Amino acid sequence: MLLAILLPFLSFMVRGKILTGIICLLLQITLIGWLPAAIWAALSLNSERADKRNEKLIRAIRKNQK
Numbered sequence: 001m002l003l004a005i006l007l008p009f010l011s012f013m014v015r016g017k018i019l020t021g022i023i024c025l026l027l028q029i030t031l032i033g034w035l036p037a038a039i040w041a042a043l044s045l046n047s048e049r050a051d052k053r054n055e056k057l058i059r060a061i062r063k064n065q066k
Contacts, residue, residue, distance in 0.1 A: 001045060008034075008041035015048065 004011040009028055012021035024041060027033040 001042065004041035004045045005038045008037040011041040011045060015045075020044075 003014070009021045009025035012018075012024050024037050027040075028037040
């Protein structure tokens with residue numbers, strides 16, 4: 001999460017989203033764009049974590065039903 005706030009573009013790059021990281025870097029270059037870039041990266045990270053958590057729960061439920 002700290003990486004997403006301090007270096008938003010790098011947060012995307014580390015997660016394999018290269019094009020998104022480049023777009024975020026272009027936004028981040030401007031001083032005004034830094035805050036939206038940081039918010040975007042943090043929300044994206046939280047969304048990805050929630051998706052993984054939901055997939056894990058769905059797999060557990062399907063396993064218990066069989």
